[in-house]
Amino acid sequence: MKTKDAVLAILKRQGDFVSGEKISDMLHVSRMAISTAVKALRADGYEIDAATNKGYALKNAPDILSPGELLCFLPPERVRDVLCLDCVDSTNNRLRELAHGGAPAGQIVIAESQTAGRGRYGRSFVSPKSKGIYMSALFRPESVPPACASSLTGWVAVAICNAVEKTCGVRPQIKWVNDLLLGSRKICGILTEMTVESENGHIQYVIVGAGLNVNETADDFPAELKDVATSLSIETGGTFNRARIAAQMIAELDTLRQDWPHNKAPYLDAYRKDCVTVGKTVRVTGSCEGVGVAQSIDDDFGLVVRFDDGAEKTVSSGEVSVHGLYGYV
Numbered sequence: 001m002k003t004k005d006a007v008l009a010i011l012k013r014q015g016d017f018v019s020g021e022k023i024s025d026m027l028h029v030s031r032m033a034i035s036t037a038v039k040a041l042r043a044d045g046y047e048i049d050a051a052t053n054k055g056y057a058l059k060n061a062p063d064i065l066s067p068g069e070l071l072c073f074l075p076p077e078r079v080r081d082v083l084c085l086d087c088v089d090s091t092n093n094r095l096r097e098l099a100h101g102g103a104p105a106g107q108i109v110i111a112e113s114q115t116a117g118r119g120r121y122g123r124s125f126v127s128p129k130s131k132g133i134y135m136s137a138l139f140r141p142e143s144v145p146p147a148c149a150s151s152l153t154g155w156v157a158v159a160i161c162n163a164v165e166k167t168c169g170v171r172p173q174i175k176w177v178n179d180l181l182l183g184s185r186k187i188c189g190i191l192t193e194m195t196v197e198s199e200n201g202h203i204q205y206v207i208v209g210a211g212l213n214v215n216e217t218a219d220d221f222p223a224e225l226k227d228v229a230t231s232l233s234i235e236t237g238g239t240f241n242r243a244r245i246a247a248q249m250i251a252e253l254d255t256l257r258q259d260w261p262h263n264k265a266p267y268l269d270a271y272r273k274d275c276v277t278v279g280k281t282v283r284v285t286g287s288c289e290g291v292g293v294a295q296s297i298d299d300d301f302g303l304v305v306r307f308d309d310g311a312e313k314t315v316s317s318g319e320v321s322v323h324g325l326y327g328y329v
Helices: 003-014 020-027 031-043 091-100 146-168 232-236 242-259 265-274
Strands: 047-051 055-060 082-088 108-114 133-139 173-175 179-182 185-196 203-212 281-285 290-297 303-307 312-315 319-322
Touching: 003 020, 003 031, 003 055, 020 031, 020 055, 031 047, 082 091, 091 108, 091 133, 091 185, 091 203, 133 242, 146 173, 146 179, 146 185, 146 203, 146 232, 146 242, 146 265, 173 265, 185 232, 203 242, 242 265, 265 290, 281 303
Parallel strands: 082 108
Antiparallel strands: 047 055, 108 133, 133 203, 173 179, 179 185, 185 203, 281 290, 281 319, 290 303, 303 312
16 A cells, blocks of 8 residues: 555545644554655645645545545455556456456456456447446356356346445446446446466456446447547436445445345345336347347346247347437337
8 A cells, every 4th residue: 555545545534624734644654654655645736735834634635546645435355356447458358467466356456447347249349547446347256157257237227236336326227238227328347357277167357347327428329429428427416436436336346245045035136226228118239139028037137028020039148239328219
């Protein structure tokens, strides 16, 4: 943990002047180290007042995703396994490198921007700098067969809905299987990637990536996405603290890691309530194809569809377009 992150957390919690001596005692570092940390924070855009016999006070803070910001909402031992980056090609890619190097379950990678963010089927995910939350989390389940991973995206969708509701006061809906919506447009996409042990057929690790649109404006989306994508800010008219949302996402994913795959009921119940796809006309492509009406979500988060020819099938993979969403009419 860098000294500047610890100093920032103290200044944010204090809310008023706190002496350099007190900060030094709390962190067991020299006064010179505190002064250096304050200079570094100022260089990052933090407005910090200094007064003789009073110490330091944080007056204004930029919207940054950093360990220091997360320390305001998470304990230090949790933040130690969170890697915050300014820019990366993809948080999933970076986390995969860490996983190969032995990173523990619960390792998180967060980036301010991605140059090659992606969704399902290799689609690009627009990741404007310092506007959204681009996060990947590492799961290392013990003796779990790959079949269990097919439903994990649904669990994660519920976890992120929980985080958004707790921090922003609105609850997204879910378009099967991996999109979160507000106002019928997409605010979040989820990408789940799995590596399997060849010797025993069990999961070695799973990486779950999520891109959540938070403070984007309409101008942050390219023309082809203006009718598809939106953000929490656009839909509510507010501006949100991304660190607070990111910390809650981490907390919800930590709970999910303890629950998955055995404590399914609360996630399945929530998914069924939140899923906007059920009852709508859908077009399915992939493992099975056709047009029909989505009937329900089965016990494994599959989408039960009654097709126009009368056949009823459960869709567990593939692409599902929903009438009235994303230009499907």
